Amino acid sequence: AQENARIKIDIDRQIGTINENIYGNFVEHLGRCVYGGIYDPDSPLSDENGIRTDVLEAAKGLNIPLTRYPGGNFVSNYHWKDGVGPKQDRPPRMELAWERLETNQFGTNEFIDYAKQLGTEPYFAVNLGTGTIKEAQEWVEYCNVKEGPYYAELRKKHGYPEPHNIKYWSLGNEMDGFWQMGHLNAEDYSKKAREAAKLMRLTDPNIELIAAGASNFRPGSDPHEWNATVLAELRDVVDYIALHMYVGNHQDNYYNFVSSPLVLEERTQVVKGMIQREMEKANRGDRDPIYIAWDEYNIWYRWRQDETMSGERALEERYNLEDALVIAGFLNAFIRNADIVKMANMAQLVNVIAPIFAEKDAMFKQTIYYPLQLFANNMFGTALDAYVDCETYDTDEFFLGLAEQATQQSNVPYLDVSAAYQNGEVVIGVVNRHLDKAISTDIISQEGLFDGEFEVFEVNGSDIKAENDFDKTNVETEQKDTLKVKKSEQFTYAFPPHSFTLLKGKIV
Numbered sequence: 001a002q003e004n005a006r007i008k009i010d011i012d013r014q015i016g017t018i019n020e021n022i023y024g025n026f027v028e029h030l031g032r033c034v035y036g037g038i039y040d041p042d043s044p045l046s047d048e049n050g051i052r053t054d055v056l057e058a059a060k061g062l063n064i065p066l067t068r069y070p071g072g073n074f075v076s077n078y079h080w081k082d083g084v085g086p087k088q089d090r091p092p093r094m095e096l097a098w099e100r101l102e103t104n105q106f107g108t109n110e111f112i113d114y115a116k117q118l119g120t121e122p123y124f125a126v127n128l129g130t131g132t133i134k135e136a137q138e139w140v141e142y143c144n145v146k147e148g149p150y151y152a153e154l155r156k157k158h159g160y161p162e163p164h165n166i167k168y169w170s171l172g173n174e175m176d177g178f179w180q181m182g183h184l185n186a187e188d189y190s191k192k193a194r195e196a197a198k199l200m201r202l203t204d205p206n207i208e209l210i211a212a213g214a215s216n217f218r219p220g221s222d223p224h225e226w227n228a229t230v231l232a233e234l235r236d237v238v239d240y241i242a243l244h245m246y247v248g249n250h251q252d253n254y255y256n257f258v259s260s261p262l263v264l265e266e267r268t269q270v271v272k273g274m275i276q277r278e279m280e281k282a283n284r285g286d287r288d289p290i291y292i293a294w295d296e297y298n299i300w301y302r303w304r305q306d307e308t309m310s311g312e313r314a315l316e317e318r319y320n321l322e323d324a325l326v327i328a329g330f331l332n333a334f335i336r337n338a339d340i341v342k343m344a345n346m347a348q349l350v351n352v353i354a355p356i357f358a359e360k361d362a363m364f365k366q367t368i369y370y371p372l373q374l375f376a377n378n379m380f381g382t383a384l385d386a387y388v389d390c391e392t393y394d395t396d397e398f399f400l401g402l403a404e405q406a407t408q409q410s411n412v413p414y415l416d417v418s419a420a421y422q423n424g425e426v427v428i429g430v431v432n433r434h435l436d437k438a439i440s441t442d443i444i445s446q447e448g449l450f451d452g453e454f455e456v457f458e459v460n461g462s463d464i465k466a467e468n469d470f471d472k473t474n475v476e477t478e479q480k481d482t483l484k485v486k487k488s489e490q491f492t493y494a495f496p497p498h499s500f501t502l503l504k505g506k507i508v
């Protein structure tokens with residue numbers, strides 16, 4: 001008979017504290033993410049401020065600790081002053097990144113109000129493309145200075161007597177990308193970022209700054225060189241380096257596609273090494289070392305690229321079960337690297353490559369909503385280094401995504417596992433990548449005994465191409481029967497084919 005796979009859980013083998021900000025999200029002025037997504041005064045489902053209440057409720061289910069705003073590529077030509085003050089006075093602008101008219105009817109203060117309703121912390125990106133370092137400083141002044149200087153007083157005049165106290169600020173977006181307005185080389189970016197950081201910190205010393213890491217992995221680019229330069233130049237100044245990754249099942253090969261989170265993990269390790277090297281030389285006072293922020297990640301996109309690259313319905317994607325498994329894989333990878341990955345933001349919240357999809361009169365939750373919801377509501381505490389012994393496979397050489405080189409993965413385990421421990425409770429997340437085989441697995445505790453009931457949540461569907469829509473939910477989280485676990489050092493569970501399972505129970 002075939003032997004069971006094994007997952008060994010050892011509460012003493014700790015990777016690091018899970019920062020809940022890895023369950024962050026992202027709202028960009030792009031397509032129908034803001035206008036027609038979170039904000040739609042013309043929808044019957046919106047409140048008196050134009051906020052889509054059904055979208056807000058769905059977003060609340062994701063328990064989002066941190067939300068990045070207002071872009072993305074958008075930010076490289078965004079001038080924040082256009083979006084504050086009386087709405088009738090705000091200038092419409094040509095939006096050059098995604099080609100639609102920016103009416104500026106939604107801006108800084110509308111987003112702050114939205115974030116309060118959602119219960120999320122705002123994370124702002126400044127314009128280091130066409131924007132100036134002065135403009136970045138003035139935005140910090142507007143948001144974070146209580147009173148006195150011009151922009152703090154202007155905020156008060158706009159109806160916000162108390163400062164917004166925005167803690168997280170990123171220094172531009174994807175500045176290595178030739179597609180970025182105001183694109184710079186690594187040296188010039190670092191200089192501009194350092195000067196912007198200086199002015200922003202003089203305005204508010206409590207802010208945390210995120211440098212734009214490499215996003216361009218196309219053949220011919222040199223992402224490692226970009227990261228090395230930025231880290232060397234900004235090692236005393238920034239708190240995070242931002243990395244981005246989008247993958248897609250471009251060749252319609254399931255096994256290749258579901259292995260793609262392993263590439264994110266490889267890149268995490270490479271950048272971690274670069275950070276460690278720079279931290280030895282850094283002069284950071286009592287600041288933490290630099291951490292990694294995967295502040296854009298998702299699946300983007302396969303079928304409709306030409307029609308939806310820009311404009312009103314830019315980047316609208318429909319997701320299926322295999323996409324949900326890749327998202328679970330990304331989240332597992334963040335947990336397995338919890339010592340260095342302290343922030344991550346799914347891109348984006350609604351309509352634009354998003355877990356929530358809305359039209360004027362209805363919305364639905366896409367498949368990728370469910371793994372994120374499970375992690376963001378359950379996986380906290382200390383990340384554990386779980387040992388996994390199961391069958392593996394090799395992929396072909398395959399093309400990961402838009403700004404990506406080809407890759408090939410060997411020895412990909414069919415079971416992709418992460419684990420966390422908090423207050424005597426262990427949470428185990430398992431993707432079974434196997435297409436048609438349930439994998440019977442002994443789950444073994446190395447220290448302490450499993451005891452009592454294990455809650456079991458499963459994201460699955462009839463087939464890997466199953467999608468959700470307004471009138472059908474083919475893929476969602478099913479809470480299975482509770483597993484009764486006798487006081488023992490092991491129990492056995494069969495992970496169904498093409499599924500994500502989250503197990504939650506006690507170790508005593």
Ligand code: AHR
Binds near residue numbers: 072
């Ligand atoms: O999330 C969509 C886009 O992807 C963002 O605007 C940009 O930063 C990235 O290229």
